[in-house]
Amino acid sequence: MKRAAKGLSLQVVTANALVTGSVVFLTASGTWSRDIAHAQVAEDAATAEASLVCANRDVERDVVVEPYLIDVRREGAAVRPVLMRERIRAQGGPTIRENRTLVHAST
């Protein structure tokens, strides 16, 4: 499980949905959203750990798998993961800008 780096205070919980495998983020109401903008941002370690406990209950309920905390920054109104890996997950797909193969997928 990926551990968050020390010294960074803002964190959110992410996981993958069991049925679809989609990337999801824990919201303040304890549900899961595919949009990181809806994630609950924990501003201290205790809140973060409490969020993770909440997430792990959903592992036991077979809602999500492999939850973990990621470091984020606030950029204006947006929440942005610190690590590239998590930025790619949060954007919902690869960073590939041009994909000529997929042009042919629709023909």
Place this chain on the structure above:
Amino acid sequence: MYRYDEFDRRFVSQRVEQFRDQVGRRLSGELTEDEFKPLRLMNGLYLQLHAYMLRIAIPYGGLDGAKLRKLAHIAKRYDRGFGHFTTRQNLQFHWIELKDVPEILGELAQVEMHAIQTSGNCIRNVSADHFSGAAVDEITDPRPYAEILRQWSSLHPEFTYLPRKFKIAVSGAAHDRAAIQVHDIGLQIVRDGAGRLGFTVYVGGGLGRTPFIGKLVREFLPESELLSYCEAIVRVYNQFGRRDNKFKARIKILVHEAGVDEIRRRIEEEYAAIQGHALTLPRAELDRIAAYFAPPAHETMPPLSEAYEQAQAIDPRFAAWAERNVAPHRVSGYGIATITLKGVGEVPGDISAAQMEAVADIAERYACDEVRVSHEQNLVLPHVKLDDLPLVYAALERAGLASPHAGLITDIIACPGLDYCALANARSIPVAQRIAQRFGDLDRQREIGDLKIKISGCINACGHHHVGHIGILGVDRKGEEFYQITLGGSGDEHCSIGDIVGKGFSSAEVVDAVETIVDTYLRLRESPRENFLQAVRRLGETPFRAALYAEVA
């Protein structure tokens, strides 16, 4: 192509039903994730960055129209309309939902496909030369032996929990197109002085964190001894391979630590104990399996095709494609066509459902219904009449599959990298795309000549960077992507591991660095006949290092 018998059919359908039950129990909560994970991995189902990934086995890279159409159907119905061919001749779907996997496996079974041996610490899908049965330099077709190894290794009860995964590759030609010396077992088909068929056996090759070239353990192993000897090797590995450290668990580490002489002694000792028993291959069984791979009914054709020559004279684009993408065939009047999946703007190894269907059409109509996947993430039509090549080219062009750059600098191997893979540290695909863009001009590519660039997004080396003429390894440096460059690697019969040229380059710098290396080669080569790899081997890294780090120095 091998066709399932009753046993195979029952075996695969039972497996589908077993996994259907396991998925059902996972979704109902009867199985926990810890219980389910090893079961899903035994069926090729991984959880990656964005979704589940299903890796489908394509034994020794063999496909036909029906299999391709089924893969296209799965891509459209259950994925996002495309698939990704890997460096192990397999196909991955990157956007799979867990609930759909039993249905997908059921659909695959209809065309004699499955996802067994694509994950876990077992003997993985066996790979072979993608020109098998067609290459001019072939001693004999390696696929029957690969198939025999597949049947022996599938769910082999003794070898289901090896210390680590185990990969076998077979080459039937002296020119190694299957990278056998970087596999756990590499089998080179040879004839002895008396003309008997057999194998030269290499053990302990591999890439990853600690790359090694396979060590020669047997100069000549008689054909009938294939399974006895492989069983001896894997048994020695299973018994003595390290289980204390995942990073030291592959057989290459055992061979390295114990020494090849000691490993050979143990293998021979084990082999002596089991030879002459159940695993000796009877002639009749060898012939029975070989009959599945009998060459298609080639017509008697003149060696020169007027249609082919004329089309090249008229259409320079076709001529360029023919020059790079058509290899000589063992049968007069035929050629082997490579369909590269790395055109500018494409994702190396990716193919859309529509393209799969187009290739299926072409194979059925013009290529004896045979398609191969190469470990270089391309497709191959192994049996095409020279007369038909202009038509094949036209059909490929309509499908966006006619890039004329096989073996050139833009025919790049790249793993999915951080764009998809949970293990990756850096992205591979965008780097491959930027290099393809930079060297997109075909005249320039042709002037540079044969050059293999291979890119991995982490040290596990799925992109085979160690054996790239230019290898690129993505690393994470304090949260930033950096790329380490190696020079002089090669995965063929003159196998070599590339040397790290110096400190890594940022994502913004790496394409310029590749260009500097290429320009240095063009400046220093003795003639256009001296290819990049030959020049690097003659010159060493010094001039390249000097050019790359001149400003720093």
